[in-house]
Amino acid sequence: MPTDSVQTRPSTYTDVLLTTQNxxxxxxxxLSSSIGKVIPLAAAYGVTVExxxxxxxxxxxxxxxxxxATTYTKSMSSTNLAMPVLLSAKFCRNGYRHRASLS
Known part of the structure; x- marks a missing residue:
């Protein structure tokens, strides 16, 4: 059974936070005061709360x-989200085109 993303299982937060603490x-x-910084981005990626x-x-x-730790996690996630966009723009500036745009 697949695990739901962060945004869909709020009832598990207490158990997960206690396990993380332990x-x-x-x-x-x-955790409760800082995890909110990264939850929206994690949810956008479909990352599970676990x-x-x-x-x-x-x-x-x-x-x-x-x-x-939450700041690092958010920063790494933001970088991974932005990287494909940045690479695509760089490739386009250098004359490369995505296969979909060649049709």
Missing amino acids: LGKTSVDE NLSSGLAVMTANGIATAE
């Missing part, structure tokens, strides 16, 4: 503060 070095209070939280658990367990 596996990482953070608290539910810290995957998002597991990344935060790993980062905090390795000494990264919770607020920094």
Whole structure:
């Protein structure tokens, strides 16, 4: 059974936050105050709340503060979202065209 994305299963947040707290070095209070920064972007990518939280658990367990971990996650996601657009523009400037535009 596929896991729903972040935006579709709010009833699991408590369990996931508690598990993240137990596996990482953070608290539910810290998570709840900072995870909102990255949830909209994660939801846009279809990232599950479990995957998002597991990344935060790993980062905090390795000494990264919770607020920094959510900022890093958001930054990495934003970069991955923008990269195809930037590469496409660069290729077009250099004379390359996407296959769909050649038809």
